[in-house]
Structure formats: structure tokens, C-alpha cells
Amino acid sequence: MVQSGGMKKVVVLAAALASLGRPVLMSQPEQSDARLLGSFIPVTAGPWLSEADQVFDAASIFGYIDGAGEVYRSYNMKRLVARRFHKDGKPDIVVDAFDMGTSGDAFGVFTHDLEGKDAAVGQGSTYKAGLLSFWKDRYFVSVYAEEETPETRELVLELGRAIALAIPGEGKKPELLKLLPSEGLDAGGVRYFHNHSVLNYHFFVAEADILELGQTAEAVLAEYSGSGGRSRLLVAAYADPAAARKAGDSFVRGYMPESGDKEGVRTENGKWTSRRVLGRFLAVAFDEATEEKAGARLDAVEALAGPGKAGRA
Amino acid sequence: MIKRSLTRRDFLKVASAAPLAGALVPALKGAPGAAGEKVRVVLVRDPSPLGSGGAPPADIVQKMLDDAVCALLGEKDVVKAWKRLIRADDVVGIKTNVWRYLPTTAEVEQAIKRRVMDAGVSEEAIGIDDRGVLRNPVFQKATALVNARPMRTHNWSGVGSLIKNYIMFTPQPSAWHGDTCADLAAIWDLPAVKGKTRLNVLVMFTPLFHSVGAHDYAKEYTWEYKGLIVSRDPVAADATGLRIIQAKRNEHFGDDRPLPMKPHHIPLADTRHHLGVSDPARIELVKLGWDEGALV
Numbered sequence A: 001m002v003q004s005g006g007m008k009k010v011v012v013l014a015a016a017l018a019s020l021g022r023p024v025l026m027s028q029p030e031q032s033d034a035r036l037l038g039s040f041i042p043v044t045a046g047p048w049l050s051e052a053d054q055v056f057d058a059a060s061i062f063g064y065i066d067g068a069g070e071v072y073r074s075y076n077m078k079r080l081v082a083r084r085f086h087k088d089g090k091p092d093i094v095v096d097a098f099d100m101g102t103s104g105d106a107f108g109v110f111t112h113d114l115e116g117k118d119a120a121v122g123q124g125s126t127y128k129a130g131l132l133s134f135w136k137d138r139y140f141v142s143v144y145a146e147e148e149t150p151e152t153r154e155l156v157l158e159l160g161r162a163i164a165l166a167i168p169g170e171g172k173k174p175e176l177l178k179l180l181p182s183e184g185l186d187a188g189g190v191r192y193f194h195n196h197s198v199l200n201y202h203f204f205v206a207e208a209d210i211l212e213l214g215q216t217a218e219a220v221l222a223e224y225s226g227s228g229g230r231s232r233l234l235v236a237a238y239a240d241p242a243a244a245r246k247a248g249d250s251f252v253r254g255y256m257p258e259s260g261d262k263e264g265v266r267t268e269n270g271k272w273t274s275r276r277v278l279g280r281f282l283a284v285a286f287d288e289a290t291e292e293k294a295g296a297r298l299d300a301v302e303a304l305a306g307p308g309k310a311g312r313a
Numbered sequence B: 001m002i003k004r005s006l007t008r009r010d011f012l013k014v015a016s017a018a019p020l021a022g023a024l025v026p027a028l029k030g031a032p033g034a035a036g037e038k039v040r041v042v043l044v045r046d047p048s049p050l051g052s053g054g055a056p057p058a059d060i061v062q063k064m065l066d067d068a069v070c071a072l073l074g075e076k077d078v079v080k081a082w083k084r085l086i087r088a089d090d091v092v093g094i095k096t097n098v099w100r101y102l103p104t105t106a107e108v109e110q111a112i113k114r115r116v117m118d119a120g121v122s123e124e125a126i127g128i129d130d131r132g133v134l135r136n137p138v139f140q141k142a143t144a145l146v147n148a149r150p151m152r153t154h155n156w157s158g159v160g161s162l163i164k165n166y167i168m169f170t171p172q173p174s175a176w177h178g179d180t181c182a183d184l185a186a187i188w189d190l191p192a193v194k195g196k197t198r199l200n201v202l203v204m205f206t207p208l209f210h211s212v213g214a215h216d217y218a219k220e221y222t223w224e225y226k227g228l229i230v231s232r233d234p235v236a237a238d239a240t241g242l243r244i245i246q247a248k249r250n251e252h253f254g255d256d257r258p259l260p261m262k263p264h265h266i267p268l269a270d271t272r273h274h275l276g277v278s279d280p281a282r283i284e285l286v287k288l289g290w291d292e293g294a295l296v
Helices: A014-019 A028-039 A062-073 A103-113 A150-166 A175-179 A198-203 A241-255 A289-304 B008-016 B059-075 B078-085 B106-118 B137-143 B162-167 B182-187 B235-251 B267-271
Strands: A048-050 A053-054 A078-085 A093-097 A125-128 A131-136 A139-145 A191-193 A218-226 A229-237 A264-266 A272-278 A281-290 B041-046 B091-094 B126-129 B144-154 B158-160 B197-208 B227-231 B283-289
Touching: A028 A078, A028 A093, A028 B008, A053 A062, A062 A078, A093 A150, A093 B041, A103 A131, A103 A139, A103 A191, A125 A150, A131 A150, A139 A150, A175 A218, A175 A229, A175 A289, A191 A198, A198 A218, A229 A241, A229 A289, A241 A272, A241 A281, A264 A289, A272 A289, A281 A289, B041 B059, B041 B235, B059 B078, B059 B106, B059 B227, B059 B283, B078 B106, B091 B106, B091 B137, B091 B162, B106 B126, B106 B144, B106 B197, B126 B137, B144 B162, B158 B162, B158 B267, B162 B182, B182 B267, B197 B235, B227 B235, B235 B267, B235 B283
Parallel strands: B041 B283, B091 B126, B091 B144, B144 B197
Antiparallel strands: A048 A078, A053 A078, A078 A093, A093 A139, A125 A131, A131 A139, A191 A218, A218 A229, A229 A281, A264 A272, A272 A281, B041 B227, B144 B158, B197 B227
């Protein structure tokens, strides 16, 4: 039993997390998943001692982080184990370890907030203002010091490295990223997501879901820079070519109704937006300097999709 | 994102806040500003040092609130002012906010409670609650509500606002998260709250102007603004707080830095739900006290 003196709260070893302090009722396999997730987190962090774990699922996460839980739900989160570390007179440190179900969604939720410097933890990480975020395998982990000091900064990084080391496997990034042409790509700014609310968070397109992403599509948004300035490329993958065509038609109606039979339009800022349906994919190049550059960007996506896989609609 | 010219996406943003035909809920009759007159919002600030809980000393908070309420209602006597808001036979719920990193603060809660009691309400008829309001017997019988919470950025709704503070009056708050909380103002039409709100207090002691991480919070992105925004119109108070948050973001980041998640529930509370006024041109902002760094 590990205890932090000042808090008068029951604290437990990580191995016992599934039996105490749990806001959700879990089945045996779920308990096992939570126990596994908790086992990646150290029980102490230097002189900081841990409180009882809290375990949440997609339904109960609001009881922990209120509406911000929607971000994790939008990436299909399965489970969260939260462990708070306390030392009297020092800022608390909180570990939030998410089992996202797939490595794609672990990567995706990591890309939601890319502020900060690479901390070389896990398969991708950022550190800023006392917050370390990283992903590895199907897990997304946040380690957060409620106040950043030189001491807590070091502990946060130490905890993160220990957790990453304890996660045995590695995961693959979403296949959809392979459709992003490399020329001019800001590789550190790629976002992967499923719905239009998250798209709008990164790049507002329209209030309504005119790309018909729903919650089941996959999408990547990337920034490019080049002689024509900065531009963006969105590639969305749908269930089948018919769904992609329908989404393409919806996008044209909602965003570029004047385009007619043309692939692109010059928008009010003098730049070009073009779209192309490629099999079950829809690619949209935003804010390219010229019509030709927009077309070239889509050509590059088409080449990566492969003629056999994509096929223009 | 730096905007150099009006883009198609900007147009689509503006269009989304335009009045919609067939609004989802009827207008709240008699809501402040419904007649098209300017709505009064009072911003009061005090430079006194903040305590460890993030609030000025209790006596300073009381004075700030008193000054603001008097200015809001055009009264010199604070008790007279409160008696215009609260009747002696009212049952009063003070809807607070207990969010770990930025709570309403006990100083604000107690300052409100004191004046509600000065208006003649017995202590037993006053409740202070956040997450338990639906189970709280005082709130279940409440005839009047005072709404008090801090403003902060929020990764889903754009900002945590006075409008949003009533989400705990719904049995399933997450049911209101659709379209990034667009229709939160419709909550104000539910029987538990409809027509009951007498005063809104937006706490701006240490607002959060930028969200990071799972908890939406980093102390680095708060600042000591040391203010309260007080109004009878929650939308006008929120719109004013949002202007301050936006101005701070621009100042801090050195460029035009809109909130990544658009807080559209505030303009939609006006244009779609007619709960109050969000247009600064229709808001009379009265500023009291410390003016340095007011940002509005």
C-alpha cells in the first residue's frame, strides 16, 4: 500500500485499480483491459505518491473532464485510466492513459493538439507548459503537472518515458496518410480524424457536415508550403465509391456551387480550391495559388492512391 | 491562422450565425434586450492581490459585486438594488461552478449569498450547488436563480460560459454537446430554469484564454484580469467576456488567433434562441474600477 500523507484518501497499488475508486462498472474483459492499462503507469513518481485510479469509458468520461471528453469520444476511445500523483506542498501530477482501441485513433487523438516540442517519448510526443502527450501502440497518454516547475517538468518526462517503455508494442499510423504527397508537406502538422467538428477545429470549412464525414469516415488534413504560399490538403476515405461521390457532390453544393463541371474554383481570397473523387476517396486542395497547382496536388494524391485502387469518379 | 482577406470559409462562418427561420425554441418573453434596446453589462475590476484560491479578498469581492449591481440597476443602495432582483419569499439557487482549476470561488458565492439574505431570503431558502442541482431540494423548489461561473476556453464548446453553466440542470449533459454545443441556450427554456434567472456573474479573476491537453488547462494560459462581469442578460455577459478572451489571445500570441473551436453557442443564443443579446453594438458596457489592461 502506498499512501500520500496529507490527503486522507485511500490509495492503492496499480495492480488493484480495477477494484477501487472506479466510476464505471466493468465486465471481466474490461477489468482486464483497465488493469493492463494501469499496469503501464508507475505507482510512484519520485517522492510523489499515487492516489486511487479512476477508470472511465466513453460514456462516463464527462464525469472526469466534462465536455472536453467529446474530443476523445470522437476518436472512439475505449477506456481511460487516470492516476493522480501527490506530494504535500507540491503541484499534483496527473496521468491520463487512454486505450483508443486502434493505433490509428491513438495517433489521431495525438494529432488533435500538436503544440509543443518533440519530447522523444513513445511513437510521437509533444511537451509544453507542464503537459506531455504521446502515443504508442493503441494508447494515447497525457502526463500533466498542475504547475510547471523544473522539478515537475523532469518528473513528467520521467513518468512519460517509463510509461512508454512499459507499453510493449508499437502501432501503425493510419494507411490514409500514405495518400499525402510529400513535396512541401509539413509532416509535423498532419491531423487525422473522423468528423467535421474536429475538422473545423483545425480548419473551418463549413458549419454543416458538407463533406459527409459523419463519424465513420477517416480523414487527414495536411498543410503544405511552397512558392505559392501555404495551402491545405484534405483526403477523406469513405465506405465505398458511392459514398465518396455523394460526399463530393455535397461538398460542391455547399462550398463551390459555381464550379459546375470544373474541378475547382477561385475563391474570394484569390486562391483556388479543387476537389476530386478517387474511388472511395475524396481529395480537396484548399487555397492553392493557381488552378494548375491545385490540380497538380490532386494528381499527386491520385498517383499515390494508385490507378487500380482509386479510379476517378 | 492569419486572415489577410475575406475567405469563403469566413463567409460560411458569418452565414452560420445569421438568424434562422423556425428557431428551435420560442423567445423568452421579457428577456433583457428583447425590445431592441441596449442591454447593460457592468465590468468591475480591482487591482488587489489575489489569494491562493484565485480570488481577491472577500471584502473586495463584496465591494466589486455591490458596485456592479448598483451600476447595473442604477441604484445607490445595494440592498435596494438586490430587492429589485430578489423577493423575500423567493427560494434562491446560486448556480456555481466547481471545476477544479477555475471554480467560481467561495468569495463570489458568499458575496451573492449575503446580498440575497439582505434582500430578505432566509438562509434555509438559499442553495449553492453545481453538479447536484437536480437533486438539491432548494434548487428543486427554486423560484429564483443567480448564475455565477468563471469564463474559460473549452476544447469543445469554445468557451465555458454562463449559458453553458446551466447544462447541469439537464439529466444528461452530454446530450447537449451536439454540433459543438450549438444549442446550449435551449437549456434555458427547460422548466427547472426558465424565467428564473435574476442575475448573471461572469467571474474573470484569472480567465483561461487557451486550452491544452485533456484537462483543457495550463496555468500558463491564465492571467490576473481581476474582474467580474455582471448582467441580467447571460448572452451579453458572455459576449463581453468572449471579447476579453479573444483580445487576450491576440495580445499573447501576437496575431489574430481565433478560438479553434468556435463558441457559436453564444451568437446562436441570440440569433437562434433569442435568449439575449450578443452584438456588442447592442450592449451598453459600463466599466468600473481598475482600467489598466481592460482589453475592452
